[in-house]
Amino acid sequence: MSSFDPKKIRNDFPTLNQTINGYPLVYLDSAATTQKPQCVIDATTQFYTSQNANVHRGRHTLSEQATTAYENVRTLVADYFKVTSNEIVWTKGATEAINLVAHGLRNTLTAADTILISPIEHHANIVPWQELAAQSGATLKTLPLNADATFDIAQCCEVIKRTKPALLAITHASNTLGNITDLAPLIASAKAVGALTLVDGAQGALHLRPDLKKLDCDFYVFSAHKMVGPTGLGGLYGRYTTLNALSPYQTGGEMIEKVTLTHSTYRNAPAKFEAGTPNIAGVLGFGAALEYLMKLDLQTLQQYEQQLFIYAASTLSKIDGISIYSNLKSNIGTLCFNYKNEHPYDLSTLLDNYGIAVRSGHHCTQPLMSHLNLNGSLRASFAFYNTTKDVDQFIAALKECIALLD
Amino acid sequence: MTNTYQLISSNIQKSTSWQQKYREIMLLGKTLPPLADILKTDDALVPGCESKVWMFVEFDLTENALVVIGDSDTRIVKGLLALILALYNGLTPEEVLAVNAYDEFEKLGLISHLSASRGNGVKAMVETIQTMAKQKAL
Numbered sequence: 001m002s003s004f005d006p007k008k009i010r011n012d013f014p015t016l017n018q019t020i021n022g023y024p025l026v027y028l029d030s031a032a033t034t035q036k037p038q039c040v041i042d043a044t045t046q047f048y049t050s051q052n053a054n055v056h057r058g059r060h061t062l063s064e065q066a067t068t069a070y071e072n073v074r075t076l077v078a079d080y081f082k083v084t085s086n087e088i089v090w091t092k093g094a095t096e097a098i099n100l101v102a103h104g105l106r107n108t109l110t111a112a113d114t115i116l117i118s119p120i121e122h123h124a125n126i127v128p129w130q131e132l133a134a135q136s137g138a139t140l141k142t143l144p145l146n147a148d149a150t151f152d153i154a155q156c157c158e159v160i161k162r163t164k165p166a167l168l169a170i171t172h173a174s175n176t177l178g179n180i181t182d183l184a185p186l187i188a189s190a191k192a193v194g195a196l197t198l199v200d201g202a203q204g205a206l207h208l209r210p211d212l213k214k215l216d217c218d219f220y221v222f223s224a225h226k227m228v229g230p231t232g233l234g235g236l237y238g239r240y241t242t243l244n245a246l247s248p249y250q251t252g253g254e255m256i257e258k259v260t261l262t263h264s265t266y267r268n269a270p271a272k273f274e275a276g277t278p279n280i281a282g283v284l285g286f287g288a289a290l291e292y293l294m295k296l297d298l299q300t301l302q303q304y305e306q307q308l309f310i311y312a313a314s315t316l317s318k319i320d321g322i323s324i325y326s327n328l329k330s331n332i333g334t335l336c337f338n339y340k341n342e343h344p345y346d347l348s349t350l351l352d353n354y355g356i357a358v359r360s361g362h363h364c365t366q367p368l369m370s371h372l373n374l375n376g377s378l379r380a381s382f383a384f385y386n387t388t389k390d391v392d393q394f395i396a397a398l399k400e401c402i403a404l405l406d
Numbered sequence: 407m408t409n410t411y412q413l414i415s416s417n418i419q420k421s422t423s424w425q426q427k428y429r430e431i432m433l434l435g436k437t438l439p440p441l442a443d444i445l446k447t448d449d450a451l452v453p454g455c456e457s458k459v460w461m462f463v464e465f466d467l468t469e470n471a472l473v474v475i476g477d478s479d480t481r482i483v484k485g486l487l488a489l490i491l492a493l494y495n496g497l498t499p500e501e502v503l504a505v506n507a508y509d510e511f512e513k514l515g516l517i518s519h520l521s522a523s524r525g526n527g528v529k530a531m532v533e534t535i536q537t538m539a540k541q542k543a544l
């Protein structure tokens with residue numbers, strides 16, 4: 001791994017270099033949000049220090065420069081996902097991107113239609129579809145799930161064939177378990193029955209860096225803050241004609257072509273979906289994040305993350321009384337677990353005292369939790385800036401915490 | 407301030423490590439009598455918390471005193487509830503208003519447990535007690 005030096009990588013992320021409660025920080029909550037490299041922080045600061053201007057609105061130099069820089073990042077995202085830049089819409093996050101599509105389909109779906117989701121989805125990929133179903137009269141159905149929360153893909157394809165949904169919305173990877181969804185056969189089955197497909201890429205976008213033309217979904221949503229970029233920004237990829245056919249989400253400035261006091265006409269996508277002044281600083285910061293990520297060879301990065309994950313999973317599973325719920329065979333690097341019948345809240349609180357940042361709770365996936373018969377769990381989620389030393393500190397602290405409880 | 411609370415508080419303050427402090431708190435939780443299942447209703451549940459917290463804050467007219475009972479499904483929060491109960495139980499509304507749980511938690515090095523991000527129900531319990539005391543105070 002010559003091109004990938006974990007120590008060097010780590011130094012790019014200033015937040016990681018601190019002590020929490022007297023212990024070196026071990027950040028294992030990247031599924032909630034990733035830390036930011038210095039270049040992202042610098043790009044955001046530089047925008048406010050020397051480039052600040054509104055975009056698409058001024059003929060003056062600053063505005064033109066800001067507009068160019070801003071639009072360049074759209075191209076960069078398109079390169080990252082191997083799509084075209086007019087297929088990328090800026091939103092404030094994955095949540096808003098899903099809402100945008102759900103809202104955009106209000107006038108398309110009818111009571112005769114079915115929306116198909118899965119039981120492992122984040123609430124952000126459940127509730128907007130419940131709303132759409134309520135608004136349009138469509139029926140919301142879920143894919144079957146094995147007892148261990150993995151999919152029986154053949155059975156799922158069968159269900160897609162049988163239900164003939166108008167839309168299949170499914171996650172690329174579970175935020176709670178880290179399990180990667182085998183999307184290709186599901187998308188193929190959905191296409192075969194004429195269904196639209198939306199993939200929740202909030203977790204997959206960083207770790208899996210998908211080629212969206214190959215993946216062949218109609219929509220893919222992501223959050224910049226989970227891809228080492230700034231908070232308050234995300235995006236929607238939409239296959240152009242399908243995207244452009246959605247009704248607008250919000251209305252106002254920027255998205256219009258012509259306005260009279262009684263009637264307005266809208267511009268084409270992506271402008272049509274970007275009403276108001278956008279998160280310019282966020283976009284420029286995200287540009288730096290994407291440049292940073294694209295300098296890392298995907299294969300090397302994934303190999304490193306997998307090695308780290310396998311190491312963490314194997315050391316964790318050696319602790320007596322630990323139950324792991326994640327599928328270790330196909331995972332982005334997230335461990336979902338509990339210790340005996342102990343409440344995850346107690347363990348995460350004690351771990352925090354050792355400087356270990358993990359999540360506890362239902363992780364915004366209550367249906368998944370009830371499928372697994374759990375009230376909650378602990379979640380340790382890794383990213384490429386974590387090291388085996390992090391794993392060792394985490395496991396050592398966990399053992400101490402367990403000793404405190406026993 | 408009740409004698410029970412003063413005893414507990416000095417015990418916690420004597421802890422020489424955070425581990426010992428948490429052990430004390432969890433032991434304290436164990437001394438709290440568990441609520442009967444029949445009382446663990448959704449109405450008694452503090453909404454939106456990761457740790458389940460059931461609480462009842464009542465006012466005993468004859469004694470002119472607040473009666474607080476509670477339970478939690480986590481050890482740490484249960485210990486913190488025990489602390490709150492010891493702090494306020496049996497006080498008159500005026501006495502309750504004179505006791506600031508935030509100051510006490512600060513003294514014990516536990517103030518982060520009353521932060522908004524914990525969402526553990528302890529903060530909600532303190533607020534409910536204070537609101538009740540304000541209504542009943544003369």
Ligand SMILES: Cc1ncc(COP(=O)(O)O)c(C=O)c1O
Nearest residue numbers: 093094095122124175202203223
């Ligand atoms: C799988 C998944 N979907 C959707 C979201 C929502 O993302 P955001 O909160 O950035 O809009 C998240 C983030 O927690 C997630 O993990």
